[in-house]
Amino acid sequence: MGLLERFRESRFSKMMFKIFGKNHAKIGIYGPPNVGKTTLANRILRDWTGDIMGSVSEVPHETRRAKWKNNIRIDNGGSSLTMDLVDTPGIATKIDFNEFMNMYGMNKDDSRVRAKEATEGVIEAIRWLDDIDGVVLVMDATQDPFTQVNVTIIGNLEARNLPILIAANKIDAENASPATLKSAFPQHPVIPISALTGYNTENLYSMMIKEFGKKRHKQRR
């Protein structure tokens, strides 16, 4: 083991890490199903590492296991942020396999399996909440923002004093209304983006560096 590695492994360095806070945040991408979380995760990775996070689909609950990539460094010229990024399954309060059949033409067996896996995915996403330092909460700007899922995610982070950025996604869509999201959640930064086209993502990256780079003392639940 080289000298540098040995230093990194040493208790001294771990102690220094603790004292100076970590410049290394675990960031979760959260939100209801189908709002564009994985599309955004893929864009972030494509822009900064050339990697890919997972598959995207118009069918809700495409992501049914959390996925993550470590040590992603983003910068905006002046400052930077190194993070571990987690793409989480969409959180819902109900999952009806009939919807996959009737709306997306899936067969019964596949629909049931997808629904079952989706329930497990929701649980996994909620459990990850305990383990993260900040959240990009993705909302679909063409839809009503006051869903229980959004309220619950925000409430849990606020209770632990952790930073939230709201990405008002799909603003390329004709009926998108980012202003509605801004007035709905005035206490948190709302950044209108299109994860699909990349519109305004530089702005999101700058906000991530600003909000997630701060040293905070997180409170565990």
Place this chain on the structure above:
Amino acid sequence: MTKKDSGITFNLISHQKLEHYSSSEKLKYILNEVKEGRILVLEHGLTPTEQAQLIEHTMKEINHDTFIGIEIGGYENEKVGFFQRVFGVAKKPRMTVIGPAHLLRMVHKDHDMIETTIIPGKGVN
């Protein structure tokens, strides 16, 4: 999922009723009622932690043919100041409606109104 000949039961739950329950007793009570096909309006809603736990429990209970989950809507908690937060004073959760997703649908919600409908033909015979 019981179908009631007499219609759909709507229960207004005072905060006194749930006050002496622990979080897990409270969630168990709520989920049982909702699985029985009742719609509850809680005078005091759930804390964010309880909300997350309720979603978790709901996911475990989902059974494709009898229970597809819940619909829930409440008002955001009142703001709590920095010092109260530091000293662990919980925010006061406010009025919340919870029902089975096959019966209750959230139509619209904003800062001061929650609009719901009962899905026709599902509960009333």
